[in-house]
Amino acid sequence: DAGITQSPRHKVTETGTPVTLRCHQTENHRYMYWYRQDPGHGLRLIHYSYGVKDTDKGEVSDGYSVSRSKTEDFLLTLESATSSQTSVYFCAISESQATNEKLFFGSGTQLSVL
Amino acid sequence: SQQGEEDPQALSIQEGENATMNCSYKTSINNLQWYRQNSGRGLVHLILIRSNEREKHSGRLRVTLDTSKKSSSLLITASRAADTASYFCATAMEYGNKLVFGAGTILRVKS
Numbered sequence: 001d002a003g004i005t006q007s008p009r010h011k012v013t014e015t016g017t018p019v020t021l022r023c024h025q026t027e028n029h030r031y032m033y034w035y036r037q038d039p040g041h042g043l044r045l046i047h048y049s050y051g052v053k054d055t056d057k058g059e060v061s062d063g064y065s066v067s068r069s070k071t072e073d074f075l076l077t078l079e080s081a082t083s084s085q086t087s088v089y090f091c092a093i094s095e096s097q098a099t100n101e102k103l104f105f106g107s108g109t110q111l112s113v114l
Numbered sequence: 115s116q117q118g119e120e121d122p123q124a125l126s127i128q129e130g131e132n133a134t135m136n137c138s139y140k141t142s143i144n145n146l147q148w149y150r151q152n153s154g155r156g157l158v159h160l161i162l163i164r165s166n167e168r169e170k171h172s173g174r175l176r177v178t179l180d181t182s183k184k185s186s187s188l189l190i191t192a193s194r195a196a197d198t199a200s201y202f203c204a205t206a207m208e209y210g211n212k213l214v215f216g217a218g219t220i221l222r223v224k225s
Contacts, residue, residue, distance in 0.1 A: 004156075035215075042202060043157070043215040058212065090156055102147060103204075103213065105156030 003027045004106040006091050012112045019078040021109050023091030025071075031094045032074040033103065034058075034066060036087040043090065049074055050097075081113045118146075118203045118216035126222045133190040135219040137203030138183075144206040146179055146186050147213065151200045160188075160201075165208070195225040 003026035013019050023032060031050055035043040035058075045058030047066040055066050063085060065077045078085055088110050092103040121136045137146065145164045149157040163170045163179045163186065170177045176189040190197055200220050204213040 040217055042217040043204075045212055045214075048212070059214075092157075102159040102162055103149075103157070104159070107156050108154075 006106040021076045023074045029093040033092040120219040124220040137186045142208040
């Protein structure tokens with residue numbers, strides 16, 4: 001999976017708790033993305049980063065925050081997890097803007113919020 | 115809302131047959147990309163076609179793009195059981211820097 005590691009691979013948590021998912025890349029790509037995948041919705045963009053400390057919102061950013069303090073790491077935090085955030089979360093990277101370049105995806109994190 | 119929508123939602127064929135999946139979108143695009151996802155795995159990029167291109171080939175894959183109809187098709191020729199997967203189209207908007215994915219087509223190739 002193109003030098004992208006997501007951790008953890010599986011997590012079960014309780015409603016109201018904070019959760020942090022980590023994406024680590026070894027490709028030195030500038031752009032990093034967090035998507036969630038739900039049945040019938042395909043992949044929806046949560047947040048993305050276009051450089052260290054440079055992030056922006058996607059279409060489903062409410063309830064999520066991100067941080068990128070190093071090129072290789074992009075963290076996704078669910079500030080207070082809700083059952084609607086049960087999903088599979090994918091990290092993706094690209095060398096340049098996604099509008100011009102293909103994405104490489106990690107293997108995903110299955111998150112269950114009970 | 116989704117920009118790209120795939121059709122059909124699911125497709126079941128015999129090994130050796132061709133599989134065709136379609137994608138329709140709503141607004142002007144810079145390019146359109148197709149991805150494959152095997153069960154439990156991340157998406158893998160298959161092919162990218164730019165708005166000024168009409169057809170592209172990669173091995174057994176053929177992608178067409180009709181910007182006047184805002185639609186694309188992915189043809190997999192001589193399918194194999196290993197082609198069983200979900201296939202997604204993703205559109206890169208003409209303005210902006212995000213890819214928007216459709217809900218996907220589930221392809222099952224029976225051996």
